[in-house]
Structure formats: structure tokens, C-alpha cells
Amino acid sequence: MKTKNKRIRAEEGSGNVFADLGLPHADQEVLKARLTLQIYKLIKARALTQAEAGEILGIKQPHVSALMRNRSGMFSVERLMEFLTDLGQDVEITVRPTRKQHGKMSVVVAS
Secondary structure (H helix, E strand, O other): OOOOOOOOOOOOOOOOHHHHOOOOOHHHHHHHHHHHHHHHHHHHHOOOOHHHHHHHHOOOHHHHHHHHOOOOOOOOHHHHHHHHHHOOOOOOOOOOOOOOOOOOOOOOOOO
8 A cells, every 4th residue: 555745734823823713803812712721720720610610700500611611702801800810819911012013912820
């Protein structure tokens, strides 16, 4: 059986998969994904059930389930930050000048 070497075309990504896919509001979507990841990590680290997490966050268990599967679409960035504070985290927003024409949003997790 012969196999042919096929070339696979690849491009270097921008670092934002949402932008690479041409989706609208890509910066906001990656920000939401990173906030959701932190919420996920906190819930897992505390070994909370989804029902327990829902009690803490003030949402129903199915919404916690969606968060745990990185389906944050129904929540705003502000609401995700509130979830982090509900889980005992401080959330700090820093605004500073950029050298580029357009600034960026990011999540920095303190250790």
C-alpha cells in the first residue's frame, strides 16, 4: 500500500482564535473565555458540585454546566467578573496607554 506525502497548509495564528475565525467582537470573546476558565478552575479546585457553585454564583445549575463547558455566551464580561468576586477573588481592571493604534484586552492571573 502506497502512501502519498500530502502537504498540510498552516498559518500562524494571531493568538486570538475568535479573530482568526473572523468572528465579531473577537477581543471580547477571548476575554470571556479566559474569565470563564478562571471560574472553572476555582470551582474544580474547591470540588464544588454544579448545584453548590450555582448557589454561590446566584444562578441555576444548568447555567453552571454551560460555564463549565466554556459556554459563556449568555453572560457579559461584567457578570463573569462578578462570578469571580462571588468566588472570593479580587478583580482589578488596569487601563494604560498602548504603543499600537488599537489597544487590547487581557486577563492576567496573579499567582
